[in-house]
Amino acid sequence: MPQDPSEWFEIGHYRSAAEQAFAETLRDRAHAWRIPGSSPDHTLVGRGGDDRLVLALDISDQESKVCLRTLRIEFDGTGVVLGEDETGQLVTDLDPTLPDVFARRDSGGTPALFASFAADWVEQELRRRIERHEWTRDGFCHRRWLFADTGKSIVWSDSCNTPRSNLGPPDRIIVVRDFSQA
Structure with missing residues (x-):
């Protein structure tokens, strides 16, 4: 700091x-x-x-x-x-x-x-908790960042630059930021 x-x-x-x-x-x-x-x-x-x-x-x-x-x-x-x-x-x-x-x-x-x-x-x-949800499939990898408290999507990234929906549960959920107790 x-x-x-x-x-x-x-x-x-x-x-x-x-x-x-x-x-x-x-x-x-x-x-x-x-x-x-x-x-x-x-x-x-x-x-x-x-x-x-x-x-x-x-x-x-x-x-x-x-x-x-x-x-x-x-x-x-x-x-x-x-x-x-x-x-x-x-x-x-x-x-x-x-x-x-x-x-x-x-x-x-x-x-x-x-x-x-x-x-x-x-x-x-x-301090808001942000999660990165990842889906890895044949032909693409899709990542979506969202607020854990509301589920609201912040941004997304896709290896084919394609917005996607109906992907099912993510393969991985990574907590990117969680400083609620900081």
Whole structure:
């Protein structure tokens, strides 16, 4: 784990005191994360079209070298929006009307409050158990990553690049991430 909190979400230039306070609070929380596979090396920093600060953290299956999710945080100085980036490339805005996207705008809310809200959400998502289900058949190998708590599919990979269904029970189930007690 890095010893310097400034390694998390490196921002070259702050556009406001609120942005700096938000980033410093989030960095302090991130520095305390002790979850394997979460490090400053997996973070991205950018700007939204309206100049809002956009921060992201990739979650990967380290064994398979597959990026599973990109957690995204948008801060505009007056609130925060959190969710999984649909593209993994930060090219679209988060849509607050979607059920898995969370927005917080409090009158009187401080940047530190918004950063704590964001850090709580990221920590919760980092702790979710993710499984990789594998099917090996003549002619193909299919892998599907899913959340163990909901069964929702995250991503899939197939040796023939074919989406598949009705495969029956997987040949193997591998727990890729389980830091629920971390």
